[in-house]
Amino acid sequence: MSAVLQNLVNQPYKHGFVTEIESDIAPKGLNEDIIQLISTKKDEPAWLLEFRLKAYEQWLKMEEPKWPNVKYPKIDFQAISYYAAPKPKKKLSSMDEVDPELLRTFEKLGVPMHERAALAGVAVDVIFDSVSVATTYKQKLAEVGIIFCSISEAVHKYPDLVKQYLGTVVPIGDNYYAALNSAVFTDGTFCFIPKGVKCPMDLSTYFRINTEESGQFERTLIIGEEGSSVSYLEGCTAPKFDTNQLHAAVVELVALDNADIKYSTVQNWYAGDENGLGGIYNFVTKRGLAKGVNSRISWTQVETGSAITWKYPSCILQGENSVGEFYSVAVTNHYQQADTGTKMVHIGKNTRSTIVSKGISAGHSNNSYRGLVRIAPTAAGARNYSQCDSMLIGDQCGAHTFPYIQVRNQQAKVEHEASTSKIGEDQLFYFAQRGIGNEEAVSMIINGFCKDVFQQLPMEFAVEATKLLEFKLEGSVG
């Protein structure tokens, strides 16, 4: 690989800093007492403790998945602290009371809450470590009956709704990490869009892992009632650490008849340094249930961070004519490893799904697309279109595609297309010969490659994603 290309892809992580805030950390290790402690700390109802304990019991019987195309040292789950909360000095009733240090962190990340909220009309539910610190725009949303709050708050205020849906899309024993999350999740987001309501703004949450060696287990539940629609944005950055941090989130979406849920993620967690030291392990279970007729679940993700990504945002297309979509850009550099993709499970008649996956590998990284398209015998007239494109930068990286296609209905139509390309010296030379420098050329090539996905993102997020990719892949051109 030329020096130019090497410079371009070797940009240091720009959000590496640690905020000094006193944390209340649980002792390391996982057992029933710790789960009891989490539940007590959060003042939870008995049914939720039971949910956690059942999940823990399942988890004990399970094994870590071995099939992903990633390598990492064995995780010692007893060496992790499962609960960390900024010490509350007193109860916060307004933004002014939030720790200024914390607010400065958001400033550094480019998330000035009030301004951002006011300028962009985005409600920001801020998660800092595991406890929700502030929620804006809640009032405005409440006027149309939308509930948008932390899941801890929802457990207290709307226990019936949480109880009705929690664990229905991702059962407690679904997989190793989902079971772990169900046992120890500390906070996350709850969102409920009532019948017929079109959410008037994009809902946005910024996650940030802050306490070293504290596992982060977010839980998100979004419910769209009949005829409702919502667009939800999730963005992540994390401070720079040398110790690997485990993150195992669970996201569940439920769309009833004619409901439409769009979930967009831009992920930029610490990926480890250029030698592969440190970085976040991101083992996430995201799944949407298109339960009602004509419902739609759409996932868009831009994955740029984490040392290891293990993530398959999926759609269960149960309702007739329901639609599932997955648009993904996954960028890996240095020694990053990503095994990501989706599952589209067609159950209802005339269900349709679209998969567009763009993988970009640089450095010594390994980028795998893994996708399942399953057409059940009941899914007459189902259709799927999959497109998986890989781009290689340099000659030390890898791109892999693992498509699984299972069709059990004769009337279904499944298409799969794949391509692999390389940013080569010849492409850069072509740009240069037209006066365009290498940095701009790489940025243009990458953006062109990702266009189909970026245009699915909400406008301001698309700008952010474009910049993020430039951060990841640009550098000083000598």
Place this chain on the structure above:
Amino acid sequence: MIHQDSRKLLEIRGLRATVSGIEILKGIDLTVRSGEIHAIMGTNGSGKSTLAKVLAGHNAYTVTAGSVVFEGNDLLGLEPEERARAGVFLAFQYPIEIPGVSNSHFLRLAYNTVQAQRGKDELDPLEFEDFVREKMKLLDMNPDFLDRGVNEGFSGGEKKRNEILQMALLEPRLAILDETDSGLDIDALRIVTTGVNKLATRDNAIILVTHYQRMLNYIVPDYVHVMQGGRIIKTGGKELALDLETRGYDWVGAERRSAIGA
């Protein structure tokens, strides 16, 4: 055309270059003055395309000896993009595809980069659209081409037209056309060469790298150079190209060998 008040644009002296350690150019001397059209002809492997790429600064090639002066400055000390901004243009033999990047975006960025270098106004997307459409008429191009990816799924003829359109936009001082005639049918060849002729002025110069004489029926060169084994072994007027067409290349080498007593 050769004219009296022409200036020296390009002066190549003793240029040697290697690729992967193999010497391809073995001492090239060539002077190009403003207003002139030079044709460089030769068999495959004679080094003519290498010369084009070395002048444009392709980093697969290493210059081992010699000098290239362009408008009074050392060209070899410049990065490829600096050479382009200084006014050296290469129409590629095999234009590169860049999927997903729209032609209009690419062309505007290239145009504005060169404009900025020349201290001239850059154009916003709307202004550029009008400007580029005007230039496209020159090459009889379909307007929908602007929305397509750069060279993505283009036919051979479309790619070559796109190269000449870029030449029209960037208004280079020195345009090097590397086998622009290859892969063109007669109609496309006529359109492309008519476009090139309109772009030739008293102030710029064109180097045509070609295998065949047929393009020279449309673009009449002032000089024809024959390359063989990494050297220019014969230089003549336009009639030399016709000789090559009827007699092939062998006699030139034979003539040279007898001249130097080899």
